[in-house]
Amino acid sequence: MRFLSKLAASFIVMLMALPAFAELPQNVPQDKAFGFQPAVTEVARQIQVFHNLWLMPIITMIMVLVTLLLLYIFIKFNRKANPEPMRFSHNSLIEVIWTLIPVLILIVIAVPSFRLLYLEDEIPEADMTIKAIGVQWYWDYEYTDPAGDPAKTLSYSSIMLDAEEAKAAGKPRLLGVDNPLVVPVGKTVRVIVTASDVLHAFAVPAFGVKIDAVPGRLNETWFKVDEPGIYYGQCSELCGSRHAYMPIEVHVMPQADYDAWFAKTQAEYAAYHALDGAKLASAK
Numbered sequence: 001m002r003f004l005s006k007l008a009a010s011f012i013v014m015l016m017a018l019p020a021f022a023e024l025p026q027n028v029p030q031d032k033a034f035g036f037q038p039a040v041t042e043v044a045r046q047i048q049v050f051h052n053l054w055l056m057p058i059i060t061m062i063m064v065l066v067t068l069l070l071l072y073i074f075i076k077f078n079r080k081a082n083p084e085p086m087r088f089s090h091n092s093l094i095e096v097i098w099t100l101i102p103v104l105i106l107i108v109i110a111v112p113s114f115r116l117l118y119l120e121d122e123i124p125e126a127d128m129t130i131k132a133i134g135v136q137w138y139w140d141y142e143y144t145d146p147a148g149d150p151a152k153t154l155s156y157s158s159i160m161l162d163a164e165e166a167k168a169a170g171k172p173r174l175l176g177v178d179n180p181l182v183v184p185v186g187k188t189v190r191v192i193v194t195a196s197d198v199l200h201a202f203a204v205p206a207f208g209v210k211i212d213a214v215p216g217r218l219n220e221t222w223f224k225v226d227e228p229g230i231y232y233g234q235c236s237e238l239c240g241s242r243h244a245y246m247p248i249e250v251h252v253m254p255q256a257d258y259d260a261w262f263a264k265t266q267a268e269y270a271a272y273h274a275l276d277g278a279k280l281a282s283a284k
Contacts, residue, residue: 028172028230028232029172029175029205036051036205037206038206039206039208040206040207040225040226040227040229040252041206041208041225042119042224043116043119043120043223044207045208046116046119046208047208050112050113050116054108054109054112055109058105058108058109062105120221123190123222124188124222124224125188126189126222127184127187127188127189128143128184128187128189128190129143129144129189129190129191130142130181130191130192131144131192131193131194132181132191132192132193132194132213133193133194133195133196134193134194134195134196134197134213134235134239134246135157135195135196135200136197136198136239137235137239137240137242137243138160138246139158139248140156140157140196141155141156141157141158141179142155143155143262151266154262154265154266154269156179156265156269157179158177158178158179158180158249159177159178160175160176160177160245160246160247161176161177161178174244174245174247175232175247175249176247176249177248177249180250180251181248181250181251182250182251182253182261182265183225183250183251183258184252184254184255184258184259185225185227185228185253185254186225186255187224187255188222188223188224189222189223189224189225190220190221190222191209191211191223192218193219193220193221194213194214194215194216194218194219195213196215198239198240199212199213199215199239200212200213200235200246201213201235201236202233202236202248203235203236204223204231204233204248204250206231207223207233207250209223209233212237225252227252228253228254230249230250230251230252231249231250232249233248233250234248235248
């Protein structure tokens with residue numbers, strides 16, 4: 001009984017704490033936080049609904065039922081209460097029940113699960129396409145244009161800042177980068193993910209996005225962020241000694257601010273390339 005009371009108390013505390021999670025800032029992971037980061041895409045919201053309203057109640061009920069059955073067996077069939085052991089071998093009705101009930105539970109879970117998988121997999125018509133390339137240990141981003149217009153293309157690397165650089169920039173340690181991924185708010189962004197060396201994974205929890213980056217293969221995912229802000233993710237596939245230092249920083253801006261950033265960044269990189277070209281020509 002003491003175990004059951006502690007279990008019930010823990011569950012009640014967890015439920016009482018759930019509303020507080022929504023009050024956390026949406027853009028920065030919290031130390032020792034419990035639960036999901038607040039969702040800013042429809043996919044992330046559906047993932048949390050599926051987890052909180054379907055999976056958690058079902059697995060909680062299963063845990064409670066199994067715990068009660070074990071306690072009943074410990075009390076009813078221990079050596080003291082039954083010095084002479086039972087000699088039956090099976091019970092056909094019980095075997096049918098414990099086979100059919102899990103099957104029915106899995107069918108109930110499968111319906112919203114498949115719906116969510118199709119939502120993640122069916123990429124709607126994209127407003128823009130970005131290629132994310134995992135490299136040991138940073139990310140390369142390429143903004144592509146279906147028509148091949150060079151005025152709408154851009155590529156750069158995104159490398160984690162060290163502790164002092166992150167502090168000076170006002171960014172979280174181990175998550176801030178020098179050149180973040182930048183996208184406009186309210187636009188459907190198609191992300192093509194691959195890797196240049198070993199397995200990586202592109203993951204941003206607030207977007208409900210997590211997909212493997214495999215050398216020689218192109219995987220696709222998408223997101224459409226509802227609220228401007230700065231969001232963080234990380235490589236989520238063990239990729240070497242500096243796997244923990246391969247963060248993802250995404251800035252979501254209003255369209256006008258994004259257009260200004262894109263034009264400015266493209267001009268800066270064009271100037272760098274021109275300077276490098278001049279240095280190379282003079283060296284020859």
